[in-house]
Amino acid sequence: MDETDKSSRRDWLATVAMGVGLGLSYGVFALEGLLFLLPRQIKARTRNLFAGKISQIRVGGVRPFFDLEGNEILLRRKTEREFQAFNSTCPHLGCKIHWEEEEQRYFCPCHRGVFDVDGKAVSGPPADGNQNLTPVPLQIDEAAGVIYIEVKAASRRRT
Amino acid sequence: MAELQEKQSSQAGLLHRVSQLFPFDWELVRQASAEPVPYHIKKWWFCLGGTVLYLFVIQVVTGIALTFYYIPSPDQAYQSIAEITQDVRFGWYIRSLHKWASNCMIVAMFLHLLRVYFTGGYRHPRQLNWCIGFLLLGVTLTFGFTGYSLVYEQLSFWGATVGTNLAEAVPLIGPSLAYFLRGGPEVSENTLTRFYVLHIGLLPTLAFVLIFLHVLLIRLHGVTELKFEGEEVPEEARHFRFWPDHATTELLIGVLLMYLLTIMALVFPAGLGEPANPIQTPEHIKPEWYFYFNFRLLQLTSLRVSVVFTMALGAICFLWPFVEEWLTRKFKVSDRVWVMVGVLAFLGFLVLTVWESFV
Numbered sequence: 264m265d266e267t268d269k270s271s272r273r274d275w276l277a278t279v280a281m282g283v284g285l286g287l288s289y290g291v292f293a294l295e296g297l298l299f300l301l302p303r304q305i306k307a308r309t310r311n312l313f314a315g316k317i318s319q320i321r322v323g324g325v326r327p328f329f330d331l332e333g334n335e336i337l338l339r340r341k342t343e344r345e346f347q348a349f350n351s352t353c354p355h356l357g358c359k360i361h362w363e364e365e366e367q368r369y370f371c372p373c374h375r376g377v378f379d380v381d382g383k384a385v386s387g388p389p390a391d392g393n394q395n396l397t398p399v400p401l402q403i404d405e406a407a408g409v410i411y412i413e414v415k416a417a418s419r420r421r422t
Numbered sequence: 423m424a425e426l427q428e429k430q431s432s433q434a435g436l437l438h439r440v441s442q443l444f445p446f447d448w449e450l451v452r453q454a455s456a457e458p459v460p461y462h463i464k465k466w467w468f469c470l471g472g473t474v475l476y477l478f479v480i481q482v483v484t485g486i487a488l489t490f491y492y493i494p495s496p497d498q499a500y501q502s503i504a505e506i507t508q509d510v511r512f513g514w515y516i517r518s519l520h521k522w523a524s525n526c527m528i529v530a531m532f533l534h535l536l537r538v539y540f541t542g543g544y545r546h547p548r549q550l551n552w553c554i555g556f557l558l559l560g561v562t563l564t565f566g567f568t569g570y571s572l573v574y575e576q577l578s579f580w581g582a583t584v585g586t587n588l589a590e591a592v593p594l595i596g597p598s599l600a601y602f603l604r605g606g607p608e609v610s611e612n613t614l615t616r617f618y619v620l621h622i623g624l625l626p627t628l629a630f631v632l633i634f635l636h637v638l639l640i641r642l643h644g645v646t647e648l649k650f651e652g653e654e655v656p657e658e659a660r661h662f663r664f665w666p667d668h669a670t671t672e673l674l675i676g677v678l679l680m681y682l683l684t685i686m687a688l689v690f691p692a693g694l695g696e697p698a699n700p701i702q703t704p705e706h707i708k709p710e711w712y713f714y715f716n717f718r719l720l721q722l723t724s725l726r727v728s729v730v731f732t733m734a735l736g737a738i739c740f741l742w743p744f745v746e747e748w749l750t751r752k753f754k755v756s757d758r759v760w761v762m763v764g765v766l767a768f769l770g771f772l773v774l775t776v777w778e779s780f781v
Binding site for chain 2: 281284285288289292295296298299300301302303
């Protein structure tokens with residue numbers, strides 16, 4: 264191997280080393296910038312809203328109440344310790360459903376939609392479209408004997 | 423052999439078609455980047471202008487990133503900055519980079535100005551480029567003032583109040599200028615949106631145009647080859663290539679600058695003071711350090727005198743190449759005097775700045 268070969272290889276190595284170094288350095292800065300622009304996936308914040316006392320509902324009974332945005336929520340005591348809650352807006356076309364005690368079902372008068380105790384559409388247009396009632400998450404504080412529903416917390420920006 | 427020729431001709435065909443769609447003479451780019459660079463540019467104090475440009479690019483990139491989260495309204499500005507600093511991934515980093523790059527940009531600009539002054543780089547035929555450079559200094563200081571006000575913490579809010587009230591003391595146009603800047607009789611939500619538009623729209627556009635003219639004039643005049651006493655440079659080493667030699671050096675300086683800014687961001691991250699309270703002025707208010715000399719001046723004399731004095735000084739500095747020529751012709755002074763004037767002016771600036779920072 265003669266001298267020019269050696270020196271051209273050295274030049275080539277120097278160019279590669281410089282290229283990789285510069286590429287990595289600027290690459291790290293670019294990555295940080297990219298991560299900055301991608302918003303972090305943050306779990307939506309919720310808070311508990313007082314819905315009623317456990318003692319106010321008998322087993323099998325349904326109690327309607329309104330959340331802060333004016334949505335009507337139907338709260339049902341399924342068993343001694345189990346509770347269910349559904350938004351009372353029919354998923355079909357937005358009429359108000361109600362609980363029918365004798366039939367043990369939720370009923371929408373607009374198009375005769377029927378939902379079973381678990382909110383599943385069983386007959387009428389909602390059943391055809393497989394549109395079930397929207398469940399509302401609950402928090403039960405048995406020690407205090409209180410039921411809460413989980414609602415979205417106000418946006419963090421407006422603090 | 424025939425295959426190779428075919429391949430080459432098809433490549434040429436593609437190039438030909440691209441050049442038809444985009445009829446640009448790439449030879450111009452080759453020529454522009456092949457410009458030989460004089461040896462003395464390897465000395466760091468001749469790279470200060472390029473450093474300012476590099477920092478400006480950092481400001482543009484981090485600034486655009488920050489606008490993704492910043493909300494220019496009085497009740498959300500502070501909160502959105504708190505969110506950038508605390509919640510957003512690398513938010514503290516991007517914000518600190520923006521802050522420190524702005525400070526470094528002003529330092530580099532002052533040093534560049536000193537270099538140009540003491541090497542006589544503003545003299546005939548380059549007077550106009552001094553004026554453009556001085557306008558860029560003004561634009562950069564306005565960037566600093568409006569940007570700092572956007573944070574909407576106590577100090578920056580009252581800084582904006584004092585700053586716009588200063589504008590009111592400008593003779594003749596003062597009151598209408600202040601009213602226009604604030605978008606009303608006092609600092610309000612209008613002021614914030616005006617400063618925001620200035621900071622991210624008007625000033626950047628102005629800066630781009632001025633930088634383009636500044637660099638264009640440098641290239642049109644060319645760079646004078648300097649010789650230093652007692653320095654022997656062999657003939658073949660008197661120049662080096664812009665591409666790739668100088669470009670690589672610039673990229674390396676850029677990486678070093680980023681490391682420096684990163685260290686600054688880690689050791690002194692951009693903080694956040696009390697949120698703006700338009701009802702209560704804090705006990706001690708101070709502008710950013712680059713306005714210290716003016717702030718000190720403001721306390722030494724009356725408002726009107728200090729504003730008029732600053733304006734006159736600014737005008738003289740802006741037109742300095744022409745002022746100097748005129749004075750030289752009229753009073754037949756030697757270069758030594760102008761070096762002394764430069765030293766005294768810089769010392770005056772330094773004394774006022776240091777004085778203010780210790781009060």
